[in-house]
Amino acid sequence: xxxxxxxTCVNDLVFPGTGRAVVRVLERLGHTVEFPAEQGCCGxxxxxxxxxxxxxxxxxxxxxxxxxxxAIVGPSGSCVAMIRDWYPKxxxxxxxxxxxTYELSELLVDVLGVTDVGAAFPHRVTYHPTCHGLRxxxxxxxxxxxxxxxxxxxxxxxxxxxxxCGFGGTFAMKNAGVSGAMLAxxxxxxxxxxxxxxxxxxxxxxxxxxGGLSRTRVKAKPIHYAEILAS
Amino acid sequence: MTGTGNIVARLPFPVxxxxxxxxxxxxxxxxxxxxTIRDKRLRVVGEVPDWEELRVAGAAIKDDVLARxxxxxxxxxxAATAAGATVHWARDAAEACTVVTDLVRRSGATEVVKVKxxxxxxxxxxxxxxxxxxxxxxxxLAELIVQLAGDTPSHILVPAIHYNRTQIRDIFDRNGLxxxxxxxxxxxxxxxxxxxxxxxxxxxxxxxxxxxxFAVADSGTLVVVESEGNGRMCLTLPETLISVVGIExxxxxxxxxxVFLQLLPRSSTGERMNPYTSLWTGVTPGDGPQxxxxxxxxxxxxxxxxxxVGRQALRCIRCSACLNVxxxxxxxxxxxxxxxxxxxxxxxxxxQMSGGGANRTLPYxxxxxGACFDACPVRINIPEVxxxxxxxxxxxxxxxxxxxxxSWTMRDRRRYAAALRLARRSAAPVRWLAGDRIRHLPWPLxxxxxxxxxxxxAPESFRDWWTRAHG
Numbered sequence: 001x002x003x004x005x006x007x008t009c010v011n012d013l014v015f016p017g018t019g020r021a022v023v024r025v026l027e028r029l030g031h032t033v034e035f036p037a038e039q040g041c042c043g044x045x046x047x048x049x050x051x052x053x054x055x056x057x058x059x060x061x062x063x064x065x066x067x068x069x070x071a072i073v074g075p076s077g078s079c080v081a082m083i084r085d086w087y088p089k090x091x092x093x094x095x096x097x098x099x100x101t102y103e104l105s106e107l108l109v110d111v112l113g114v115t116d117v118g119a120a121f122p123h124r125v126t127y128h129p130t131c132h133g134l135r136x137x138x139x140x141x142x143x144x145x146x147x148x149x150x151x152x153x154x155x156x157x158x159x160x161x162x163x164x165c166g167f168g169g170t171f172a173m174k175n176a177g178v179s180g181a182m183l184a185x186x187x188x189x190x191x192x193x194x195x196x197x198x199x200x201x202x203x204x205x206x207x208x209x210x211g212g213l214s215r216t217r218v219k220a221k222p223i224h225y226a227e228i229l230a231s
Numbered sequence: 232m233t234g235t236g237n238i239v240a241r242l243p244f245p246v247x248x249x250x251x252x253x254x255x256x257x258x259x260x261x262x263x264x265x266x267t268i269r270d271k272r273l274r275v276v277g278e279v280p281d282w283e284e285l286r287v288a289g290a291a292i293k294d295d296v297l298a299r300x301x302x303x304x305x306x307x308x309x310a311a312t313a314a315g316a317t318v319h320w321a322r323d324a325a326e327a328c329t330v331v332t333d334l335v336r337r338s339g340a341t342e343v344v345k346v347k348x349x350x351x352x353x354x355x356x357x358x359x360x361x362x363x364x365x366x367x368x369x370x371x372l373a374e375l376i377v378q379l380a381g382d383t384p385s386h387i388l389v390p391a392i393h394y395n396r397t398q399i400r401d402i403f404d405r406n407g408l409x410x411x412x413x414x415x416x417x418x419x420x421x422x423x424x425x426x427x428x429x430x431x432x433x434x435x436x437x438x439x440x441x442x443x444x445f446a447v448a449d450s451g452t453l454v455v456v457e458s459e460g461n462g463r464m465c466l467t468l469p470e471t472l473i474s475v476v477g478i479e480x481x482x483x484x485x486x487x488x489x490v491f492l493q494l495l496p497r498s499s500t501g502e503r504m505n506p507y508t509s510l511w512t513g514v515t516p517g518d519g520p521q522x523x524x525x526x527x528x529x530x531x532x533x534x535x536x537x538x539x540v541g542r543q544a545l546r547c548i549r550c551s552a553c554l555n556v557x558x559x560x561x562x563x564x565x566x567x568x569x570x571x572x573x574x575x576x577x578x579x580x581x582x583q584m585s586g587g588g589a590n591r592t593l594p595y596x597x598x599x600x601g602a603c604f605d606a607c608p609v610r611i612n613i614p615e616v617x618x619x620x621x622x623x624x625x626x627x628x629x630x631x632x633x634x635x636x637x638s639w640t641m642r643d644r645r646r647y648a649a650a651l652r653l654a655r656r657s658a659a660p661v662r663w664l665a666g667d668r669i670r671h672l673p674w675p676l677x678x679x680x681x682x683x684x685x686x687x688x689a690p691e692s693f694r695d696w697w698t699r700a701h702g
Contacts, residue, residue, distance in 0.1 A: 131598065182598075
């Protein structure tokens with residue numbers, strides 16, 4: 001199977017470890033990963049902020065770059081939701097490539113049929129499902145199943161897990177006060193679990209949560225779950 | 232025609248929200264109340280095996296109504312008139328208030344009793360009546376509390392959601408509803424005080440004013456759904472009844488109520504069925520009000536109807552389920568939205584009905600988390616409409632320039648790679664000085680670092696690693 005990695009712009013620039021982790025997990029499972037260098041940003045920030053015209057060339061670039069792959073994996077719930085839910089509405093002919101774009105847990109569980117990826121991570125971890133993973137992609141228990149299969153990992157429930165962390169892209173800037181109040185509650189819930197790590201499918205939510213945790217000097221660390229699966 | 236009245240925010244949302252965020256008591260009250268209703272709603276919705284089918288049916292009926300609204304409104308007018316009611320049409324809030332005020336004046340009454348109604352709040356009827364020397368008494372308990380406090384509602388269904396029982400006791404006490412012995416914050420005692428106060432009003436009022444949850448086109452029937460029985464008192468005791476109804480409240484046939492009377496109570500109060508459902512059709516000699524007026528209000532609804540994406544907001548049955556699940560509403564309450572329609576539905580309804588002004592900031596008052604769409608009993612895709620409104624709205628020039636530049640850079644491989652290199656190099660000295668976490672960024676990024684540290688670009692981008700590792 002020809003699997004292409006769509007690393008996403010935030011991961012490319014700020015969290016390259018997440019992309020490396022996806023490659024490591026898939027190669028360990030015996031797959032070959034390709035990285036088409038023409039790829040850029042999915043356009044989510046533009047589209048969600050009301051810049052449809054500015055998003056369209058980015059959408060077109062994605063469709064052109066990834067056409068022809070059997071599966072495209074993106075380690076970001078919100079970028080994959082943008083591609084799957086919005087692309088077919090934005091440009092004609094995007095349906096096929098959008099339907100073959102998977103969030104990592106979907107690729108592993110649904111396409112490759114794996115829940116145990118052979119990882120070991122002896123730590124106490126809590127999981128924040130993220131809004132797009134939860135309500136747009138409906139990832140359900142897939143990430144939990146993958147994490148539960150990790151050796152040594154103690155998965156603890158996050159109180160109010162389904163509540164938004166307050167990131168929301170440009171919302172964090174335009175309504176910084178409300179976003180900060182939501183973040184404070186999310187951080188308090190994470191502290192309540194006593195976890196060493198808070199995992200999620202999206203580094204943008206994690207950058208927001210991690211920024212809040214670091215500001216309040218909480219020891220819990222944000223981690224993309226791909227990095228746990230690659231350990 | 233553009234809507235007017237209490238749907239126009241005076242302050243931009245971020246400014247209004249700042250004040251509400253500072254009120255920790257308000258936030259605690261809201262959190263407790265919304266979570267209680269939220270859990271109740273989830274429980275009773277879970278009992279209905281065909282909930283999804285009901286939602287789809289509700290949306291389909293409303294979409295059909297919106298597709299042939301003029302025809303159905305005319306049918307409603309004909310049926311209501313034939314049953315003995317008088318139908319009036321109002322283009323905006325001011326016109327609706329004038330119609331109602333004139334009708335009350337002609338009746339000679341100086342006091343009217345009111346059933347809680349979003350439409351009358353929307354048009355600012357209480358203020359208009361007061362200006363005409365007519366006292367309007369709200370008879371819904373929570374609405375009465377808000378009225379006695381000299382406040383405005385903070386929630387569609389639970390107008391006094393922002394008060395706790397001690398605050399309510401003080402409001403009643405200030406207004407002389409409590410005797411000295413009864414200065415308690417026991418809810419049954421407070422309810423009893425309100426009941427005594429209202430009973431006298433019900434028995435003396437010559438005019439009742441209501442809204443309607445639904446208006447049946449075929450029969451000219453109006454429907455009010457409530458929990459306290461005060462509505463039924465208002466609808467049956469006075470000689471004259473004036474009902475103010477938004478034009479989108481139409482359902483085609485009596486049978487369609489079957490769907491909505493299941494969707495509404497479970498979504499709004501988390502009850503299987505509301506205690507009182509009143510239906511009235513025109514005038515019945517010797518029974519109930521002998522003069523019935525119906526004021527059909529547009530107030531920006533036809534403007535909203537003209538927008539293909541945004542019109543789904545008119546499916547709204549005012550259940551407030553979206554408010555109760557909204558993380559933004561939970562932090563700031565209803566007042567920050569500056570309109571009688573707060574929360575997610577308000578963020579799409581108010582800007583569409585009233586156009587422009589401070590309402591332009593409302594489509595951004597959301598993280599697009601999607602909880603509202605999941606909760607909506609008529610499947611209004613609120614996130615979709617929010618994004619649509621952001622698209623057709625005006626953008627700040629600096630933001631637009633930045634978005635264009637980003638789009639231009641990211642659509643081309645070489646430009647994109649060069650930008651990544653530039654960002655990485657600029658970050659290097661910062662990392663050397665400050666480490667991995669940045670505590671202060673210059674404006675406009677300071678909005679980020681007010682509440683959270685910022686991450687830095689990694690020392691090596693993913694694509695550079697890939698080239699190095701895979702050649």
